[in-house]
Amino acid sequence: MSLRNASLFHRGTALPPSSPPLDSFDLAILAILQRDNTTPQRLIGEAVNLSAPAVQRRIKRMEQAGVIASNVAIIEPAAVGQPITIFVEVELESERTELIDAAKRQFSQTPEVQQCYYVTGEADFILVITVADMGAYEALTRKLFFGNNNVRKFRTFVAMDRVKVGLTVPLPD
Amino acid sequence: MSLRNASLFHRGTALPPSSPPLDSFDLAILAILQRDNTTPQRLIGEAVNLSAPAVQRRIKRMEQAGVIASNVAIIEPAAVGQPITIFVEVELESERTELIDAAKRQFSQTPEVQQCYYVTGEADFILVITVADMGAYEALTRKLFFGNNNVRKFRTFVAMDRVKVGLTVPLPD
């Protein structure tokens, strides 16, 4: 694997170099927010033994530090007409930097591509895709893979069961 | 492309029966909330040409219907000591129902396993795992895979770049 200077931190959202470490209060707050970020600061304060303003200051600090990346509503894909989830392993012909970057760009711009990771191992990319039906997936493969002559091969895994939908990060005790 | 959604059935994750279909207002609201669910209802109302209480009623309805699965803070894994993301394809020896279910249970209960899908294709499961370092991953493989004699083999893909972190669902226009 030709590892160029791969910075694991991507996108300007890297953590500030000198961000103060998280204490147990911060972790307790995060544990609540990643389950339900509509929880009032008052209740969070009671749960962690802190006043509401203290909770508020910590949340704001963690947002600015990038610890909290965003606050979002999680939508059930089936409810908006995308009931099928598919994993795809993509292997490229060439791993030249420009071609890798071109692939990243194309995958990023495709709305059906929910997640795209550049990986080591026997594949170069792993994609998580949601579609309305297999016809839509077939059309997508034509555009993304067969229509791209830098794609050597790809393997498809259709999800039959979403056993665990991890949004939660395992927090230290 | 039809505006209305078609039938939405996907195994266990079915929606409550007879939930009213989503109209273009609902979709516009969802598009905002899945990007930032702290957006005031007043601003959402201005964006979609609706009053704040109307927005609020629609949001509540979609929450109860399961269209909005949850409201969460997205945490940067690196900030909480889990900078490494790994994909794993797992192939089982036997696909007997009890063994499949046992595997589902074990993966679900493992905190490092962020996502777990039961899939068709050349593998049976695909896992998304976050860990502090490769030592932690090696320990995990011993527990989950080498320590489980129903696991025939597994393939590891270490993420070098999170090109796209899709939480957003592609909404119809």
Place this chain on the structure above:
DNA sequence: CGTGAAAAAGCGGCGTC
């Protein structure tokens, strides 16, 4: 669905340790 009032939550300053 919109209007308007009441309740609640978010937000900021100030004194204290």
Place this chain on the structure above:
DNA sequence: GACGCCGCTTTTTCACG
């Protein structure tokens, strides 16, 4: 520097038309 207590402002919530 961080906390807690106080107000003020904004948002949420729930009548009713």
